[in-house]
Amino acid sequence: MTAIVLPELKNGSGGLPSQPTQPVASHRRDIAVPALLIEDASKRFIVGRKRKPVVAISHVSMRLERGDIHGILGANGSGKSTLIRLISGLLTLDEGRVEVFGHDIVRDEMAVKRLINRVSVDAAFFKKLSPMENLLFAARLYGMDGTRAKREALQILARLGIGANRTTRPIEQMSRGMQQKVAIARALLTSPTLLLLDEPTTGLDPRSKLDVQTFIEELRETHDATIVLTTHDLAEAERLCGRITILNDGRVVAEDTPDGLIALVASRLGRPATLEDVFMTFTGRSLDDDVEEDESESDD
Amino acid sequence: MTIVAHELKASYAFIERNFFLTRRYWGWEIAFLVYSVAGALSISLIGADQGSPTLLLTLMVGAIFWNYLSVVFSWIAETISVERWEGTLEYTMMAPIRRWSQLLGSVLYAMVYGLVHTTVILIVLILFFPQLDLAGANPVTVLAFMLLGSFSFVGIGMIAAILPLLYVERGAQMTFVLQSCLLLVSGVYYSVEILPPWMQVLSHLSPATYVLHGVRAGLLKGTSVVDLFGDVWPLLVMGVVFIPFGLWAFGRAERYAKRTGKLKRVG
Ligand SMILES: Nc1ncnc2c1ncn2[C@@H]1O[C@H](COP(=O)(O)OP(=O)(O)OP(=O)(O)O)[C@@H](O)[C@H]1O
Ligand SMILES: [Mg+2]
Numbered sequence: 001m002t003a004i005v006l007p008e009l010k011n012g013s014g015g016l017p018s019q020p021t022q023p024v025a026s027h028r029r030d031i032a033v034p035a036l037l038i039e040d041a042s043k044r045f046i047v048g049r050k051r052k053p054v055v056a057i058s059h060v061s062m063r064l065e066r067g068d069i070h071g072i073l074g075a076n077g078s079g080k081s082t083l084i085r086l087i088s089g090l091l092t093l094d095e096g097r098v099e100v101f102g103h104d105i106v107r108d109e110m111a112v113k114r115l116i117n118r119v120s121v122d123a124a125f126f127k128k129l130s131p132m133e134n135l136l137f138a139a140r141l142y143g144m145d146g147t148r149a150k151r152e153a154l155q156i157l158a159r160l161g162i163g164a165n166r167t168t169r170p171i172e173q174m175s176r177g178m179q180q181k182v183a184i185a186r187a188l189l190t191s192p193t194l195l196l197l198d199e200p201t202t203g204l205d206p207r208s209k210l211d212v213q214t215f216i217e218e219l220r221e222t223h224d225a226t227i228v229l230t231t232h233d234l235a236e237a238e239r240l241c242g243r244i245t246i247l248n249d250g251r252v253v254a255e256d257t258p259d260g261l262i263a264l265v266a267s268r269l270g271r272p273a274t275l276e277d278v279f280m281t282f283t284g285r286s287l288d289d290d291v292e293e294d295e296s297e298s299d300d
Numbered sequence: 301m302t303i304v305a306h307e308l309k310a311s312y313a314f315i316e317r318n319f320f321l322t323r324r325y326w327g328w329e330i331a332f333l334v335y336s337v338a339g340a341l342s343i344s345l346i347g348a349d350q351g352s353p354t355l356l357l358t359l360m361v362g363a364i365f366w367n368y369l370s371v372v373f374s375w376i377a378e379t380i381s382v383e384r385w386e387g388t389l390e391y392t393m394m395a396p397i398r399r400w401s402q403l404l405g406s407v408l409y410a411m412v413y414g415l416v417h418t419t420v421i422l423i424v425l426i427l428f429f430p431q432l433d434l435a436g437a438n439p440v441t442v443l444a445f446m447l448l449g450s451f452s453f454v455g456i457g458m459i460a461a462i463l464p465l466l467y468v469e470r471g472a473q474m475t476f477v478l479q480s481c482l483l484l485v486s487g488v489y490y491s492v493e494i495l496p497p498w499m500q501v502l503s504h505l506s507p508a509t510y511v512l513h514g515v516r517a518g519l520l521k522g523t524s525v526v527d528l529f530g531d532v533w534p535l536l537v538m539g540v541v542f543i544p545f546g547l548w549a550f551g552r553a554e555r556y557a558k559r560t561g562k563l564k565r566v567g
Contacts, residue, residue: 045561085564088394092558113396122566124387126321133320140313141395143306170324186391 033102035194035226036064036087041096043082043250056082058250059096064226066193069216071241071258072230075283079250080230081120084198087228088118100194114142117192121199123179127172131157131182134171135189142190149189156185161211177204184212188219195219197229201236209236216240234275246282253282307401314379314405321382322413333417336367337424343489344425354520357432360425361516362488365446368418369508370479372450375410376403376457381464381472387565389465393554399547403458410457411450418446434519441518444525448535449511455542456482456507462553466562482506487513507538 041060044053056079064070072080085091087098089105089112097104103111125134132153139149154164160181171179184200197216201209213236219225231237237244238258246254246261254261258275265281266273322329340363347356379402383389392402426432460478464471485492485499486508492500503509510531517523517531525532557563 082561085390085561088390090390090393090558090563091561092555110396113394116394118391118394120390122387124391124565126317126382126386126388128324129317129320133317137313137317137320138391138395140316141310141392141397143309143396145309 034063034099035066035068035101036062036070036228037099038062038083038087039097041083041086041098042094043079043086043091044094056250057086060247060250060252061096062245062252062255064228066226067220067224068242069220069227069229069240071237071244072228072247073232073234073237073244073279073283074230074247078247078283080247081198082250083247084118084120084196084228084230087194087196088116089113115192116194116196117187117190118196119183119187119198119200121202123176123183125171125179125182128170130168131162131171131174131185132167134182135186138186139189144190153185153189156188157182159215160185161208177208180204181208181212184215191223193223193225195225195227197227197231199230199232201231201233209233213240234279238275246279248283254278307398310395310397310401311405311408314402315409318375318379318406318409318413333420336417337421340364340367340421340425341428344429348429353431353433356429357520358516359489360429360432361519362512364418364421364425365449365512365515366483366486366488366508367421368414368446369449369453369511371414371417372407372410373453373457373460373479374475375413376406376454377460377464377475378472379406380461381475384464384468384471384565390563390565393563399550399554403454403547407450407454407457411447414450415446436522437520438518438522438524441523441525441528442515445511445514445518445528445531445535448514448532448539449507452507452511452535452538452542455539455544455546458543458546458550462550465550465553465557468565482508485509504534507535507542510535 039061041057042055043057044055046053060079060083062070072083074080082091086093087100087105089109093106097106099105100112100115103115105112125131126137129137132150135153136146136149139153140146144152154167157167158164162178162181162185166174166178171182174182180200180203187195187197200216201212204212216227216229217240220227227240229237229240241258243255243257244261245252254264256264261278262273262275265278268281269277340360343363344356344360347353347359350356380389383392426434456478460475463474467474485495485503486506487495487503488508492503492509495503514525514528514531517528518525
């Protein structure tokens, strides 16, 4: 069965981005190819002649199945954005490999690029251009034609609470949260099958946050998208993520379901725990050694 | 075939976006046009002042066509620096498009923009100097050299675009340095024969030298393109050599940027 499905997956996912890989979805259960596979990835940054390189990502491995929403938590500077950039091909790997739906990100660069999109913390746009002009440019890069791009952009923006009348004025006149919503729309417009969300809701008001979260859930259900989500909002992580990886200094220190992590920390602390306790436990520097021991135990 | 269609669509994306940018900054575009017209006019007036119609035309051609080449050149380089500045470069780099289609879009837009810009300046100058006699000019030669010139400037433009790719704040300014060096050696306002021999060697390596020589011959003497083959083939060779070299160099720079994390600005 798998042997039959595999080539079909290659076709579907290698095609134009405007065609979400429908035929594959129906075979979801049969597919052994993970949506995202990271094996032993490492990335160092050279920051000066005399200084030691910064190890941003160290021997990280991860596996996501189709339809997963996978959270990445970690303190500032723990390597979340670097990991997202490595998957996006914006940084090259020093070691290890990354595959998206069976395509190697280096060898099958174009195929992978068609499948992914990314939202980062900062909403980068041509600030003098309108949201519509910006979205049209982004959509065309992914092979969409203008009429369809405009129609779908309006739908997505409306869904995120931005009316059609706001789409023609320069984006610089929008508030930060509104710009962030346009950034989310930009990513969704290209129907990515793997969506990389780097703190997408940072800076949004509670209602907008909720809008975006509901939308992310909808996306998984209706578009069959797989999502990597980094966030500092623990309630958001708990609500959305099927599994959570915790990074500390570029290394994976824990990975489990939110409940699994909470149970683990609860038993360690000897009292009921929250996801906040989990975060504190695994990212606290004083507990580093403690954590490493635990890692090797739970890894077996 | 679908791949080519897809890439051409991507090229169109850059054309359309640059058009949107021009439209949004139209006030600035007019100011820039005034600046260019004033510059070309003041240089041409040196010729009028000397009472020499030939000098007037020579300087005028230099001013106008130097303007064309630098507009084309800076649009190509700016395609990168604007994106770098706005932070959108990471998104453009993530898109499933090849660099050549990005380049093609930028170049086509730059040429159309440059052509419109240059035509306006030309019209103003012709109105300003009614004594000019362009009856014997060969417009085909002029146009042919403009197209050939843009073609050979593409590779240099790509190489120039590397600077803003790697250095956000100062990279764009550095392209001006490159431009002024080209201005110096290309015989824009004087003949290259007066340059010291070592500089003349450099002038043979600048496409602008041949473009200006060809345009002047076409405009002043009505020489046909065929008779100017000596200026045509270096331009063709430079296009054929510089464009792949520019793409290759840009690719190298892109990989360097991805290895060292230079593409990112925030987050
Ligand atoms: N382009 C770069 N050049 C040099 N060092 C970098 C670069 N990008 C990231 N780093 C370093 O790599 C480490 C991880 O950074 P990263 O941006 O991935 O953290 P993060 O987990 O996303 O943090 P935050 O929660 O603040 O967004 C940091 O020490 C950072 O200084
Ligand atoms: Mg980050």
